[in-house]
Amino acid sequence: MMGILSNLISGISLGSIYAIIALGYTMVYGIAKMLNFAHGDVIMVGAYICYCAISYLGLPPLVGIVMAICVCTVLGIVIEGLAYKPLRSAPSLAVLITAIGVSYFLQNSALLIWKSDPKVFPSIVKSMQPVQLFGGQLAISGITIVTVLCCVVVMTCLTLFISKSKTGKAMRAVSEDKVAAQLMGINVNGTISVTFAIGSGLAAVAGVLLCSAYPTLIPTTGAMPGIKAFTAAVFGGIGSIPGAMLGGILLGIIELFAKSYISTQFSDAIVFAVLIIVLLIKPTGLLGKKVSEKV
């Protein structure tokens, strides 16, 4: 019983990280209608920045996180401006290939700068003792609690931002119809840049959380979580923010349970099998919707 509960909590925690990454995928897809496959590698850059700030410069973890967010936000804007913006009217396949190119560029740049030897990521929640429940039968680590809290805060802020703020509404307008948005006086390119900035800032947070929970940092650290989070975004319904959240958390839980009760080696295969089944039953994903136009 405690085992199930413990796995569930770990799953939610891992899923929270996937969810935060998936938000970046889904927002960029919703607004720029492209799959930014370099998103996973932005996570890795964020983690390295935080690692350098803490281990080389001896800064407190919070400063490291803020630095990671700043660097990734700028990185996101630069990637969008240099690699994707010139391809705004190009075929989507060209954009996809460019995204894969950016992904390799980031991984190889990291390899040049930080080398291939694994870095041991210092936990950002050293001081927090694990919370003991049921007379010590169940221990929840500090990083688990922080991860889930972060996810809740990010989700709440983002939902409020998208639904209430002027920029958020402009983002929804651009996501629905770029031409109509431009006719309203909305700067479409500027809005796309803001979306990349937010998505990349979130990727930095996810990177720090991920490496705090699984402390081995190498230049390809972001690749697999990136693909999983992309899967989560599709699973929940790509373009949908609550969908990314739900998809991420479910994916984390499924992965953890598959690892614990079926097979560690097959856990990823099981995760993707579940995705295939969901897409066969509901092609738009769990919360994805199709809006038909009235004539």
Added chain:
Amino acid sequence: MMLSVENIDVFYGAIHAIKGISFDVNEGEIVALIGANGAGKSTTLKTISGIMHPRNGKITFLGEDITHTDGYKLPAKGLAQVPEGRRIFLQMTVMENLEMGAFVQKKPTEEDFENVFTHFPRLKERRSQIAGTLSGGEQQMLAMGRALMSHPKLLMLDEPSMGLAPILVEEIFNIIREFHAAGTTILLVEQNAEMALQVADRAYVLESGVIALSGTGKELAESDAIKKAYLGG
């Protein structure tokens, strides 16, 4: 002169869609561009509103050269367009759509909304509804109300009667007259030449990317060539 279009050439790739057309819109006028499907009417509007840019020629709005201005900067200068096919934001509420119309202002005021609701009382009833659930006529009203939110000096309407029942077409044209009476200058693109020529002070007839005829609405409505080609007579 409010808007002046001088010798613009517009291309879609290699296709020469607009071939050196020139026309003007004076303050307080209703000017109509009529012509068959594919004559270049919508392309002309898209070029004025900065969705497309001309290869040659010049567009001046309120004395300012806007030929190559980014389209998103134009609403703040007083230019609004109701696009072809309405293009309202289907997943947003009626109120949010209207707010988007006022995007270039700091914050839309109560009066701005009330102004739209006096023209379109039905939108007030449906203010918190998702726009995608509105009927075709209501969507057209929302598209027009949304454009009105920015207090345009020049309002451009692209095929406002398209796909609407005759009774609704009447209603839409009455509202165009109301807008005009309230002091908005109007540039209207229509395939429904009969209705367009009734409201227009002046009109231009586009044929394959060139202006074939021009004159007052009345003159054109009575011209034999127009009757034959566009009015079914």
